[in-house]
Amino acid sequence: MVRKFLAIVTITAAAGSLSTGASAQDAAKGEAVFKQCQTCHRADKNMVGPALGGVIGRKTGTAAGFTYSPLNHAAGEAGLVWSQANVVEYLADPNAYLKKFLTDKGQADKATGSTKMTFKLANEQQRKDVAAYLATLK
């Protein structure tokens, strides 16, 4: 009886760790989320938005030939380099993210105007997945 109970506890614990695994960043799922970004972005060319190939690890505002908003440009000058972690935060509210970055850097005077990226992604899991997908773009 006790044995059977322990077995059930073990199975429940295993199922628990599986569901934790599902919240990890999933680039394959991120590729599907990226369809929403493709209205404005491609990996290899500028469209409404800058080319995103190699964006993870790149200083913001530096896609060749793309004209960024003054706000986005200022964040790059202040040292914003994209990582999977900060893209997850940025996508929730790009405008607020860039302004907070500049304010935290002591450049509140430059935290004005708005970014040209008018899109927000509310779902945190989708943000994590698409950030993992961005890291695969060359």
Ligand code: HEC
């Ligand atoms: C409606 C068009 C639009 C959509 C949809 C959109 N973006 Fe953007 N994105 C832009 C524009 C325009 C910029 C340039 C921002 C600026 O200059 O202020 C940008 C900038 C960015 C940057 C910064 C790039 C750099 O070179 O520093 C990232 C990262 C980004 N977008 C990711 C995404 C992702 C991921 C999605 C989908 C989840 C997405 N965007 C959806 C228009 C869009």
